Amino acid sequence: xxxxxxxxxxxxxxxxxxxxxxxxxxxxxxxxxxxxxxxxxxxxxxxxxxxxxxxxxxxxxxxxxxxxxxxxxxxxxxxxxxxxxxxxxxxxxxxxxxxxxxxxxxxxxxxxxxxxxxxxxxxxxxxxxxxxxxxxxxxxxxxxxxxxxxxxxxxxxxxxxxxxxxxxxxxxxxxxxxxxxxxxxxxxxxxxxxxxxxxxxxxxxxxxxxxxxxxxxxxxxxxxxxxxxxxxxxxxxxxxxxxxxxxxxxxxxxxxxxxxxxxxxxxxxxxxxxxxxxxxxxxxxxxxxxxxxxxxxxxxxxxxxxxxxxxxx
Amino acid sequence: xxxxxxxxxxxxxxxxxxxxxxxxxxxxxxxxxxxxxxxxxxxxxxxxxxxxxxxxxxxxxxxxxxxxxxxxxxxxxxxxxxxxxxxxxxxxxxxxxxxxxxxxxxxxxxxxxxxxxxxxxxxxxxxxxxxxxxxxxxxxxxxxxxxxxxxxxxxxxxxxxxxxxxxxxxxxxxxxxxxxxxxxxxxxxxxxxxxxxxxxxxxxxxxxxxxxxxxxxxxxxxxxxxxxxxxxxxxxxxxxxxxxxxxxxxxxxxxxxxxxxxxxxxxxxxxxxxxxxxxxxxxxxxxxxxxxxxxxxxxxxxxxxxxxxxxxxxxx
Numbered sequence: 001x002x003x004x005x006x007x008x009x010x011x012x013x014x015x016x017x018x019x020x021x022x023x024x025x026x027x028x029x030x031x032x033x034x035x036x037x038x039x040x041x042x043x044x045x046x047x048x049x050x051x052x053x054x055x056x057x058x059x060x061x062x063x064x065x066x067x068x069x070x071x072x073x074x075x076x077x078x079x080x081x082x083x084x085x086x087x088x089x090x091x092x093x094x095x096x097x098x099x100x101x102x103x104x105x106x107x108x109x110x111x112x113x114x115x116x117x118x119x120x121x122x123x124x125x126x127x128x129x130x131x132x133x134x135x136x137x138x139x140x141x142x143x144x145x146x147x148x149x150x151x152x153x154x155x156x157x158x159x160x161x162x163x164x165x166x167x168x169x170x171x172x173x174x175x176x177x178x179x180x181x182x183x184x185x186x187x188x189x190x191x192x193x194x195x196x197x198x199x200x201x202x203x204x205x206x207x208x209x210x211x212x213x214x215x216x217x218x219x220x221x222x223x224x225x226x227x228x229x230x231x232x233x234x235x236x237x238x239x240x241x242x243x244x245x246x247x248x249x250x251x252x253x254x255x256x257x258x259x260x261x262x263x264x265x266x267x268x269x270x271x272x273x274x275x276x277x278x279x280x281x282x283x284x285x286x287x288x289x290x291x292x293x294x295x296x297x298x299x300x301x302x303x304x305x306x307x308x309x310x311x312x313x
Numbered sequence: 314x315x316x317x318x319x320x321x322x323x324x325x326x327x328x329x330x331x332x333x334x335x336x337x338x339x340x341x342x343x344x345x346x347x348x349x350x351x352x353x354x355x356x357x358x359x360x361x362x363x364x365x366x367x368x369x370x371x372x373x374x375x376x377x378x379x380x381x382x383x384x385x386x387x388x389x390x391x392x393x394x395x396x397x398x399x400x401x402x403x404x405x406x407x408x409x410x411x412x413x414x415x416x417x418x419x420x421x422x423x424x425x426x427x428x429x430x431x432x433x434x435x436x437x438x439x440x441x442x443x444x445x446x447x448x449x450x451x452x453x454x455x456x457x458x459x460x461x462x463x464x465x466x467x468x469x470x471x472x473x474x475x476x477x478x479x480x481x482x483x484x485x486x487x488x489x490x491x492x493x494x495x496x497x498x499x500x501x502x503x504x505x506x507x508x509x510x511x512x513x514x515x516x517x518x519x520x521x522x523x524x525x526x527x528x529x530x531x532x533x534x535x536x537x538x539x540x541x542x543x544x545x546x547x548x549x550x551x552x553x554x555x556x557x558x559x560x561x562x563x564x565x566x567x568x569x570x571x572x573x574x575x576x577x578x579x580x581x582x583x584x585x586x587x588x589x590x591x592x593x594x595x596x597x598x599x600x601x602x603x604x605x606x607x608x609x610x611x612x613x614x615x616x617x618x619x620x621x622x623x624x625x626x627x628x629x
Contacts, residue, residue, distance in 0.1 A: 048429075052429075054429055054432075054433075102597060105601045106600055106601060106604065109600070109604035110561075110604060110605075111375075111428070111429070112369075112375065112557055112561070113557065113600045113604035114600075115432075116553070116554060116557055116596060116600050117596075117600040117601070119550055119554075119596070120593040120594070120596035120597040120600065121593070121597070122593075123590075123592065123593035123596070124590060124593040124594065124597070126589070127587075127589035127590045128590050130589075131586055131587060131590060245436075245440075245546070248433065249433070252430070252433055283444075283447075283448050284444060284448065286440060286444055287440065287441045287444040287445065290436075290437030290440045290441050291437070291441060293434070293437050294422070294423070294434050294437050294438065297426055297430055297433075297434055298422055298425070298426075301425070301426055301427075301430060
């Protein structure tokens, strides 16, 4: 897994002498990884909030976003920001298409049937992609200046790419916050996630709201794909599986369906994983992520920011 | 009900006749080793699907970690037969016991959760089991456990499958099984009727794990070789797909689903590059056009009098 590169660097360079510098370095790495998780987790949490479906294909939209970015920058020599935006738009379209074709017919069937449909879409995207672009890992071109800044005159370095990741993530989150709380679309999304039937009775177009949700969530995943591609420089058709699962874990940790929860969960998970790898447990970092999930769920079954809803008969 | 009624005697004879005919074909070489390999896979999938059906179909607990119990069983049997030179029956018994023990350990904390949360917690446990397997040197770590003796024969396979199906189909008709079905129908109502929900959920989980462990033992002692990666997330999904495809809460459906899906994937071997793409499309079409599974609504019975209603399927 290429996300592992970061952890490997971290664990190899560890020296107890400059603990502080390492801590800062790991903090930077943890924030970058956390931003990626948070971006993917946002899509999961939004879709879950609206139609109560674990959209397993979400991780694969992130993979396709990375491939679109790769195609744009390698073959059409587009710059970083245009590639990011085009990839987001195409992923948004793909997300809407997937919802219309695959999820709409199973909207009223059982949860388990919808879940298996999501898994079938995920397999279709993964192996369909593998058929077209072949299974080998591709190398992303260098898009961003490869410059490193030392932090506070210590040996800890801040890669300029980290700054880009954090900057893009935070701006996207601000835009999302604006859409959700200040626009009509956002209002209808919040209404549908609160009570689907009541929202429909108030004249909210259900199909349109669901489409917008998928578009926004998929666009965020596409952005995460391009960011990961430029940061780690390598992409492959199965790259979405593990980060997709982790991002879902992040969404659940924060409280699924709750947007700030996804961001919190993403950063929390990214930070935990980076710290675990830095302190010598890189082999167990995935296990720690899931262990944290189970512990959080046992202590707070609705996630860190989730409210406890009493079940009525 | 008498033990020796017409239905039971007929079923017993049918079981023996199928065993004898297939055994004859295998011994005379009419069924070659390639077909037999697929029969072994079908048998293992039947055990896995029927045992997961007890957890997910009947008791309604959404588990995405069934492959973990299979891997625990497989590794236990592998260690017992390959490293400790024990006979196969000890391997199977040890596999079943260890897997059901893991079922209790995992079940008690996670079964407090419901629905998707339970699914994701069991998925997490399965991943943790896999990662521990990948990092344990004694069982070969990521390279896997080799040189397991091949003990799984037609007799072992067939009678393990029959025992699993017999046990679980009788269990769901028993007092305890009805409690499990009640939980699956409506947990709050079941609790209000005085069903100890935690106890029965853990019981169903443990029994499911027990049989998954047996399936793991059969797998380990047929394929010589075990790798933690083969028991990942996708394996759990495969088992779940069989259960849903066959029909939740239908044992005959699980059997039919296991056979049909194995045959489908057998035919798809011919197009290796597009195998998974076609498989995903088939999965999608089944979920759209028949989300209740092939035997979801009516669990038809071969030797049952007409007019007798199957109570627990009516309300689904």
